[in-house]
Amino acid sequence: MYRLTVRDHMMIAHSLPHPAFGPAQQLHGATYVVELAIDRAELGEKGIVIDIGEATGLLRDALADLDYTNLDDHPELAGVLTTTETLARVVAERVAGRLPAGTYAGLEVTLREHPDAWATYSLPLS
């Protein structure tokens, strides 16, 4: 199995309005360093999983309307606790929806929120 990973980042504000989150209930923010990994069983004629530029573009497109915003105001995320785990799934599903069917085995999105914590969402693709 082959995997190609590309990296980008986004800088967002948000709050986590649930008593379990302590000070993170307040409006604060994060730089999320985002890694998108795409899996493929066999390489195509160009010897690649996916073009790095194309993968980078898919990731950028998935982050574009989140980057430099307050996630608390994003219509798609209304009522959602925008935890790192949840955002990893949102990014992964956005990318998956743009990939052609039948080529890729799966994808995995990791969001690093600070040097000592990160979350990953893995999505098998049939």
Add this chain to the structure above:
Amino acid sequence: MYRLTVRDHMMIAHSLPHPAFGPAQQLHGATYVVELAIDRAELGEKGIVIDIGEATGLLRDALADLDYTNLDDHPELAGVLTTTETLARVVAERVAGRLPAGTYAGLEVTLREHPDAWATYSLPLS
């Protein structure tokens, strides 16, 4: 599948008394940068795998009696070759023993001993 990873470190002395280990048979030491990854199939109502503070606490508890010690003197490790692989398993089993049954799919512990070598132990949880 979701994964939440947290990171801590410990600074230990030890020796590896087996001829295969060359100079590491002598008493020496290591900073182990330790990553604890916890897997879960679905998020709970708070949108998280596990609270980052709770995961960090579980990892710290698992390292506490090892950190700033000479592992050669630790009763639990008497007669054990405290290789990076073995310590990864010890940390993983300590954390696993503190997690509630039935919630998590597995965990993985990585110990980085220097920039060019690290070891991982993966433990499925039923």
Add this chain to the structure above:
Amino acid sequence: MYRLTVRDHMMIAHSLPHPAFGPAQQLHGATYVVELAIDRAELGEKGIVIDIGEATGLLRDALADLDYTNLDDHPELAGVLTTTETLARVVAERVAGRLPAGTYAGLEVTLREHPDAWATYSLPLS
């Protein structure tokens, strides 16, 4: 000359309301990974620049009322463009105000806002 550096981080929301900042005029956020370096010409009897725990505490104290907040609402920062450079100076001056006179040669604070950009403020101490 000796230098001791410790690292922490803070997760803040803010906006940069000046047309030069493009999308960063909007409310967004950042994880700032913060490094505090303290310089000293000669070591004391304990062979250290400053105790690592003490330096870590000084840095944490300097970040505490900023971490997990929206800097746009912070009284001390009212009317201030909270650029990375400016925040580096704020943190440095807070730490400097807590250090005893005559012992240290200077300090330097670096704030890393994402993998490809960071800012530093250097402050000589007489």
Add this chain to the structure above:
Amino acid sequence: MYRLTVRDHMMIAHSLPHPAFGPAQQLHGATYVVELAIDRAELGEKGIVIDIGEATGLLRDALADLDYTNLDDHPELAGVLTTTETLARVVAERVAGRLPAGTYAGLEVTLREHPDAWATYSLPLS
């Protein structure tokens, strides 16, 4: 399952002569930081997956005739598009060919070509 990972690097020139690769069709180069991960279900009597020195030697041997060369001139790679994915497989297969049968569960090779892109090849070993 246990995994031991070691890291090395190689500095190569190459070109990717297919229109899909844009400027990378030109002769250019890369520092590939290479990680070799070896998996094993149970540890042997020494408490290790494989000796770190031995794993490091296997990786170095797999890179030796590629390092400090122009891959376009390498006989084994004639007519091959030396993408990061393909090179990951070449390195993995070279290492696999040197490992004894029946001991290891698999291996994985990652080549990091720059801070924002890397490729991995996973090879199960029966």
Add this chain to the structure above:
Amino acid sequence: MYRLTVRDHMMIAHSLPHPAFGPAQQLHGATYVVELAIDRAELGEKGIVIDIGEATGLLRDALADLDYTNLDDHPELAGVLTTTETLARVVAERVAGRLPAGTYAGLEVTLREHPDAWATYSLPLS
């Protein structure tokens, strides 16, 4: 003193035709991760050393005709040993030539060629 640093990279082929360089006399290559630091004594009204986007653009412009090329064929570098140190100076002088006089105190360019070696060139600006 304030410093703003931005990071980019370039992927080049080259050779170092002098017996002192051993295997690096052969055509090989490198990913140079390049950091550009710009120093300024006081911040302007926007509270910045220089706009991050502008600094990133200056660095990209300085790398553009080197990236994805064989430096051995570059007219400006004919007869030059393109060591990491020399390339750091070339990049620094290109950036310095584009900066307005009288605003900045200096700049520093670091080229990282692999995880265990890097070179820096510092250029004071009057």
Add this chain to the structure above:
Amino acid sequence: MYRLTVRDHMMIAHSLPHPAFGPAQQLHGATYVVELAIDRAELGEKGIVIDIGEATGLLRDALADLDYTNLDDHPELAGVLTTTETLARVVAERVAGRLPAGTYAGLEVTLREHPDAWATYSLPLS
């Protein structure tokens, strides 16, 4: 001014027998990732500060009798508090003693003891 930096590491045991060091008074250990930076005003005819292999060798030689040992038993360090700062100076002075006079402007040694703390010693060379 030019600077060339190389990196190595050592894995040592030690204790810091002074009440100020808390748990570090116990025998414990560290992986010190060590960076050696050498400064030079002008490059020689080979376009380098110093050969990377030579610098790497100087650093390795300076670490060799410390690596894989218990520093508490080292004759040269008897009665010395082997803090990170002190070890940085020991390494720097060892390297300085091996460099020819009159060529280099200075050197700087950084020892990273864990991801959140490191120490540096700078030594001007006339």
